[in-house]
Amino acid sequence: MMQISALEVIMDAEAKSVDHQNKEEIEIQKEGGGADEIQKRLQPWKKQITVRGIITSIFIGSIYTIILMKLNLTTGINPNLNVSAALLAFVTVRMWTKMVQKIGLVSVPFTQQENTMIQTCAVACYSIAMGGGFGSYLLALDKKTYEQTGVGTEGNPPGSYKEPGIGWMTSYLFVVCFIGLFVLIPLRKILIVDYKLTFPTGTATAVLINGFHNMGDKMAEKQIRSFTKLFSLSFLWGFFQWFYSGQGDCGFSQFPTFGLKAQRQTFYFDFSLTYVGTGMICPHIVNLSMLLGSVISWGIMSPLIRNHKGDWYPANISEGSMKSLSGYTVFIPIALLLGDGLYGFIKITFITLSSIYVRFKEKKISSERSNKNRAIDDLKQDEVFIRESIPMWIAPCGYITLAMISAIVIPLIFPGLKWYYVVVAYILAPALAFCNAYGAGLTDINMAFNYGKVGLFVIAALVGKEHGVVAGLAGAGLIKSVISVSCFLMQDFKTGHLTFSSPRTMFLSQVIGTAIGCVIAPVSFFLFYKAFDIGNPNGEYKAPFAIIYRNMAVLGVEGFSALPRHCLQLCYGFFAFGIGINVVKDLSPERIGKWMPLPMAMAVPFLIGANVAIDMCIGSLVVFAWHRLNCKKAELMIPAVASGLICGEGLWTLPASILALAKVNPPICMTFLVS
Secondary structure, three states, rough: OOHHHHHHHHHHHHHHHHHHHHHHHHHHOOOOOHHHHHHHHHOHHHHHHHHHHHHHHHHHHHHHHHHHHHHHOOOOOOOHHHHHHHHHHHHHHHHHHHHHHHOOOOOOOOOOOHHHHHHHHHHHHHHHHHOOOOOOHHHHHHHHHHHHHOOOOOEOOOOOOOOOOOHHHHHHHHHHHHHHHHHOOHHHHHHHOOOOOOOHHHHHHHHHHHHHHHHHHHHHHHHHHHHHHHHHHHHHHHHHHOOOOOOOOOOOHHOOOOOOHHHOOOOOOOOOHHHHHHHHOOHHHHHHHHHHHHHHHHHHHHHHHHOOEEEEEEOOOOOOOOHHHHHHHHHHHHHHHHHHHHHHHHHHHHHHHHHHHHHHHHHHHHEEEEEEEEOHHHHHHHHHHHHHHOOOOOHHHHHHHHHHHHHHHHHHOOOOOOHHHHHHHHHHHHHHHHHHHHHHHHHHOHHHHHHHHHHHHHHHHHOOOHHHHHHHHHHHHHHHHHHHHHHHHHHHHHHHHHHOOHHHHHHHHHHHHHHHOOOOOOEEEEEEEHHHOOOOOOOOOOHHHHHHHHHHHHHHHHOOOEEEEOOHHHHHHHHHHHHHHHHHHHOOOOHHOOOOOOHHHHHHHHHHHHHHHHHHHHHHHHHHHHHHHHHHHHHHHHHHHHHHHHHOOOOHHHHHHHHOOOOOOOOEEEOOOOO
16 A cells, blocks of 8 residues: 555656646757757657667667577676667667668668667667576476476475476567566656656666767777677687587586686686676676685585585485585575575665655755756756657556456466466556666666565465466566566666657667567577577586576475575575675775675576686776776777677577587587596
8 A cells, every 4th residue: 555655646746747847848948959959950759760770679689689598598697788789789880871871872870869779679679588587487497497406395396397488488478578668657757857867777878879979980980890800709719619619528618727626616717708708898896706706605615515425415316406515506595695685675675765755855856946057958858858758548558458468378378376466466566666666776776686586485485385386486577577677668768868869769669679579589598498408507508597596486385494404504694694795885985895795796606607707807807907008998998899709709609509409519529638
């Protein structure tokens, strides 16, 4: 009831803000920057969506879908590629226009608005691969993950799995992803114009897009050349490595950089330019946190636990069993993730509620509106954003219609997830989506996965032993998708607001990108699923979060009885560590707090090994050295270089998958033995 009341107050505030809009338009016109002048300078929203832009979006979205699918199924790490997508859109269309001009045709000018439209559509497309559950809750439903978790246990009964299929996966994605586009449309002005939330990622993307179109041809040419060179180098390097990768543990990816003993504990550089490029994009603290997690997990914890084999866990069972070493390496990172997630959930909720309270109490919106010193550009951005509004009826009609369809379709796909659970989830979703979007606007932290984990535990416990695991995993995806997609839309609205792009353009770009992503992502997943050994804990494609999500669901059904001996005590310790390190980070001075490790990043190496952390730290080292040598050039060129490294080797995965499906094996196995 309190959540519904809060939303009613916000809706009332938006209705009352009409007078402020009129005052704003008067102020803009007095300054000589009225609607007529802006209309002359900007294209109508229908012309901001171009055929060229849609084709480019499909191209970029497809490339990044393949790249992120590989990252999902190998490390579970998803770097923020918004800036990279904006850069690639700029590079692609500039090359397109040059080719068209060379053959004597006239090309339509490439504007900031079209660049924003392409970036938005491409991000919506590949975000389905990033957050669609292919490396987590959907993959956790397959038979291999079910068997790894322990067949026939109380929380993992026989038959509690669902093999991947393009048909049901596509249907599931369409019903759970599209509904998120309609949740927060009525509140877009409140969040973007009235509250002036920064949405740091959306703001950074807008600043870069504006910079691309204002910095001149010379710098643009440098970025294009750097991207092209590194893309070619990375692609050819992936092609070269393939010849030596043979069958089993072969190739440069198994190079014992620090010796064979260190390699057995996963400490080696695997020559992956994709992860080096990812490390260049990720903040230094993420990469260093992963390295610290690698030292704790594979340098300290794993050897110590192995010494207790036969005491803490039976000596006659495989280390891949959840009652063996894998139980510790799976549940300890779960404890870290839950501790970090719980703290973040409470912190963001407190920030959100306190900020809303202060704004209403002090009438901050009114004081901001009456500020005569606001920049003219800000007023123009607000005027463009408000003028081309989205009809109010679209949101409730779209949301209610899709909610009804979901309540019918989802129980057909997952019989254990009854229609009334779906209805309750969609009743609560708008309030949760608003809180999440508001928190992301303040802090740039999207808590959708944490809301999904809460939903997973609750639904798994409510449904019970027979269908609890499957229903919990499907329910987690349902809740996470609604909240996440709505947050991404608000972030793109912020980018559009700062680049003078129409909200209608942003919304339709999201719709187009989401539709494309719901088709491309399952196809891309099956390319990997059929070509490679997905989910093998000893292979390249470990899919670490699939086993984590499966065990979370089992834990929700069974309780702590699912844990091996002394694992609960270790989990308590790491859960407390996950909370404690966040408390220290927030209470310490900034110069100390910024170096506190991130528990979520520390948890990843427990399941994937230390080699990826080493790759990403090398990327950080390159960025650090480049900034030392030439800071200004580094800021401009690092996005282009990192994007080239990621896209080149990442795109090589496509022909590698086709070769694997055609049963064409690499001709050489390069391996290393003790002399």
